[in-house]
Amino acid sequence: MKRVTFTSESSSSCQLIYGEKLLERVPESLKILDSGARKALQIHPEDEYLMPGGEHIKSIDRVLEVYQVLRASGRRAVTVIGGGSLIDLVGYAASTHGEVDRLFLYPTTTVSQIMPPLSGFSINFEFIKNLLKSCGLPDRVYVDTDLTYDTMYRIHRGEIFFPLLVAYSLDERLFKYVLNHIISGDEVTRELWGDIIYSASSIFVKSIGSSRTVVGCWVGDLIQSASRLRTEYSTALIYGAILELHIARTSGLMDGSGKDDLYEALRVLGKLDRSMKIDVSSLVDLVNQKGGVKIALPASSGESSHWITARDFETLVRDRPWMEFGSVL
Structure with a gap:
């Protein structure tokens, strides 16, 4: 059993x-x-107490529901077993409730295991992703890799895309390690899967508070808002990464080797069965309202991020060839 301790600024x-x-x-x-x-x-x-998953659950009404459940239970400790949306919802409620002393998390999806919520919790408001935020930190996060191994196996290793993306964004050496396993075609054993999850999660935890973040997160959030929260976060993250990398590639912000490595990984992984139709007009409107958007750059890049103006974003996102990159998925 491995352990990592995260300490916040407080x-x-x-x-x-x-x-x-x-x-x-x-x-x-x-x-x-x-x-x-x-x-x-x-x-x-x-x-x-059972609740549904999905991005739509992260609402004020559901926060009030959790408050009522807490009052009825009389408990001062809460455990959440579920994906990132449910963790965000209950974490937000627990961190804003004066009588909750301890919060324990059991993330059940690959994305929530490798990107644990250690910078507070967020809920949505008026179909805007993560508009309301609270400070808070769970007491313990139990990353049980058994919970995601069978899912990974059922969809032909496609879930490896997420730790691969975290490694690509934050640690070039880990990216090469995971990439070599993918390209080799070797069986992903439970032991190897546990090692990949631990390694990706560890570097994500170490990145908190730094200038680097995971490629695709910023545009992925906008894609969810543009779809009025109907798109799953994991799917939005995939297409957010594709679009951010297209922008970086077209703008000359990435060198060729980094691009080729990721293309090779995506080619070997094959289709992830997460097709979606992006509402480009709504996405462009959101970026126009913000005056632009920040995109993350991978660990192999000299910079950690780059600001894209709304005009440049619209030009690049309406450049249909970027979807050809997505076709490898």
Whole structure:
């Protein structure tokens, strides 16, 4: 079992615990579960409350619902078992509720395992992604790689895209390590999957507070807002990364080797079965309202990010050839 400790600027700390079968030792608490995850995992913990997953759940009305559940339960400790949306919702409610002392997280999706919420929690308002934010830090994050291994296996290794993207964005050496495993075609064992998740999550935690972030996050959030929150975050992240990389490539902000490596990884992984139709007009309108958008650049780049004006963004996003990059997925 591996552990990583994260300490915030306020000196609050969170322990991340990595391993398998961690759900067998859930702390005594009120358990708020993603109903879909509960069905898939076949778990029935005591003191449970079921909620749906998905981006639409991150609303003020649902925060008030969590407040009522907390009051009825009388519990001062809360455990969340689910994906990033449910974690954000309950984390926001817990961090703004004066009687919650402890918060424990069991992320059940690959994205939520490698990008744990250690910079506060956010909910949506009026179909704008993450408009309302709260400060807060979970006490512990239990990263049980068993929860995502079977999902990864069912969709033919496509979930490896997410730790690969984190590595590509933050640590060139880790990117090469994961890339070599993908290209070799070797079986991704439970042990290897656990190692990949731990490594990607660790470098993400270390990046918090630095100037670097994961490629695709900024535009991915805008894609969700442009779709009125109907697009899953993992899908928006994929296409956000594709678009940010297209902009970086077209603007001469990336060297050729970095591009070729990622193209090769995407070619080997094959189609991820996450097709979507981007509302380009709504996306452009959002960027126009902000006056532009920041895009993240990969670890191999000299810069960590670059500001794109609204005019340049519109020109580049309406350049249909960028979708050819997405076709490799």
